[in-house]
Amino acid sequence: MNARITIATARRVLTQLRHDPRTLVLLLFVPAVLMTLLWWVYDGGQVFDQIGPALLALFPFVAMFLVTSVATLRERTSGTLERLLTLPIGKLDFLIGYALAFGLMATFQALIASTLAIAVLGMDVAGPTWLLVTVAVLDALLGMALGLFVSAFAATEFQVVQFMPALVLPQLLLCGLLVPRDELPDVLSAVSNVLPLSYAVDAMTEVQTATQPVVWGYAAIIAGFAVGMLALGAATLRRRTP
Amino acid sequence: MPRRRLTGGTPRAIIQHMMNYSPRRAAEAPAGERRPGDAIRISGLRVVRGTRVVLDDFGLVVRRGTLTGLLGPSGSGKSTLMRAIVGVQQIAGGQVDVLGLPAGSLPLRHRVGYMTQSPSVYGDLTVRENLRYFADVLGTTRASVDRTIEQVDLVSHADDLVNNLSGGEESRASLAVALLGEPELLVLDEPTVGLDPVLRRDLWTMFNALADEGVTLLVSSHVMDEAERCPRLLLLREGRVMADDTLPGLLESTGAADAEHAFLQLIDQGAPR
Numbered sequence: 298m299n300a301r302i303t304i305a306t307a308r309r310v311l312t313q314l315r316h317d318p319r320t321l322v323l324l325l326f327v328p329a330v331l332m333t334l335l336w337w338v339y340d341g342g343q344v345f346d347q348i349g350p351a352l353l354a355l356f357p358f359v360a361m362f363l364v365t366s367v368a369t370l371r372e373r374t375s376g377t378l379e380r381l382l383t384l385p386i387g388k389l390d391f392l393i394g395y396a397l398a399f400g401l402m403a404t405f406q407a408l409i410a411s412t413l414a415i416a417v418l419g420m421d422v423a424g425p426t427w428l429l430v431t432v433a434v435l436d437a438l439l440g441m442a443l444g445l446f447v448s449a450f451a452a453t454e455f456q457v458v459q460f461m462p463a464l465v466l467p468q469l470l471l472c473g474l475l476v477p478r479d480e481l482p483d484v485l486s487a488v489s490n491v492l493p494l495s496y497a498v499d500a501m502t503e504v505q506t507a508t509q510p511v512v513w514g515y516a517a518i519i520a521g522f523a524v525g526m527l528a529l530g531a532a533t534l535r536r537r538t539p
Numbered sequence: 540m541p542r543r544r545l546t547g548g549t550p551r552a553i554i555q556h557m558m559n560y561s562p563r564r565a566a567e568a569p570a571g572e573r574r575p576g577d578a579i580r581i582s583g584l585r586v587v588r589g590t591r592v593v594l595d596d597f598g599l600v601v602r603r604g605t606l607t608g609l610l611g612p613s614g615s616g617k618s619t620l621m622r623a624i625v626g627v628q629q630i631a632g633g634q635v636d637v638l639g640l641p642a643g644s645l646p647l648r649h650r651v652g653y654m655t656q657s658p659s660v661y662g663d664l665t666v667r668e669n670l671r672y673f674a675d676v677l678g679t680t681r682a683s684v685d686r687t688i689e690q691v692d693l694v695s696h697a698d699d700l701v702n703n704l705s706g707g708e709e710s711r712a713s714l715a716v717a718l719l720g721e722p723e724l725l726v727l728d729e730p731t732v733g734l735d736p737v738l739r740r741d742l743w744t745m746f747n748a749l750a751d752e753g754v755t756l757l758v759s760s761h762v763m764d765e766a767e768r769c770p771r772l773l774l775l776r777e778g779r780v781m782a783d784d785t786l787p788g789l790l791e792s793t794g795a796a797d798a799e800h801a802f803l804q805l806i807d808q809g810a811p812r
Contacts, residue, residue, distance in 0.1 A: 305675035376659030
């Protein structure tokens with residue numbers, strides 16, 4: 298682990314984004330636009346208040362999953378990863394560099410979406426806003442870790458994009474957004490207990506409903522999943538390849 | 540605009556090289572004898588990719604401060620051999636030592652420069668941004684960034700996005716990354732492919748100048764014409780060394796007029812040494 302190399306990697310990833318303004322705008326503002334659309338669909342009513350926070354958990358998760366899986370796949374297929382691994386960079390420098398860069402983007406994304414939802418669209422949140430943003434950033438890091446991991450199992454960008462419906466949509470169906478998790482059939486309820494997005498949505502619901510929300514348990518579970526996925530992702534960054 | 544001649548580096552860089560490395564060329568020694576002065580020492584190397592045996596019982600010794608041309612058709616095992624030397628190739632057997640250490644070991648990552656066959660630089664960064672990042676990873680100075688940009692003649696494109704460069708320019712950007720940090724061993728996989736003849740000549744002049752400064756270079760090409768640029772030639776075909784000689788030596792032993800015909804002659808004889 299080397300701070301200089303980690304920060305250089307984060308700066309490099311951010312510079313790449315700076316050269317790609319379209320991705321930058323999509324990344325930062327699409328969640329805000331979707332929140333507005335949702336508000337409009339439910340005419341700003343109670344349902345918007347109920348599922349709005351859960352979507353604030355979902356957007357960064359999905360966005361960072363996609364961005365990271367494609368970015369890492371590009372590193373693998375373009376040869377830049379192979380080149381980096383012949384240089385004195387540690388796998389953790391590489392991973393944490395990406396986490397810093399995308400974590401920063403996720404923070405801005407969550408700040409924009411939640412500020413809009415609360416201040417403009419009037420979403421009712423009982424708990425503090427900073428906690429909402431913190432949980433959203435944690436979800437972004439979770440999506441990033443998962444994206445990094447799956448990129449090892451895709452040979453092309455076509456394949457890696459298909460992992461989104463394969464791995465993210467089931468979590469969306471089971472996370473309690475459509476049907477409360479304890480009302481799901483027993484088997485599905487059990488499955489939802491081992492899916493990370495469930496805890497992300499639980500944490501958001503807690504912030505939304507409780508004036509003194511206690512999310513540390515959820516946060517620990519989400520962070521645990523993220524670290525576990527990052528560790529698995531690190532294992533797929535092989536210096537020697539066939 | 541007149542094209543700048545490429546050289547091995549600024550006088551300061553050359554002096555740095557001389558302080559870092561002994562310019563004295565290693566004495567002649569028969570292959571197979573173990574000496575610490577060898578840049579590359581490979582024995583019994585076996586590489587299997589998928590179901591195909593790419594290299595089998597492969598041996599090679601490269602002395603320090605030399606320029607070796609690795610010539611052979613596409614698919615002859617050049618890239619695989621180079622990947623094994625920089626330590627990114629899974630090997631099924633054998634020993635690969637680089638600068639006295641096992642290939643790919645940690646201390647070597649500051650000392651070996653590697654250029655992959657397809658340009659491995661970030662397309663959505665400028666040439667300078669790419670080099671700055673790799674320089675930060677290597678812990679080398681910003682001054683070396685400017686110097687390598689000059690070495691590969693990309694000064695006028697330094698602030699262009701790599702995606703907007705021509706293939707040859709992109710390949711030179713990738714070469715510049717390999718030159719960063721003044722590595723002791725340069726492993727360059729087809730660095731001159733697709734370049735115009737003037738630039739190709741200039742790059743080979745630079746490679747030879749670097750070798751004179753004490754840097755060891757292993758440079759591959761599938762263009763037989765480039766043989767004339769290399770003091771030592773390795774002709775590779777189907778994972779076997781067909782010839783290991785100087786160009787005059789090769790022409791003399793085969794009676795051919797140029798490297799291309801010498802290569803054909805060796806294949807026709809069907810007797811890889």
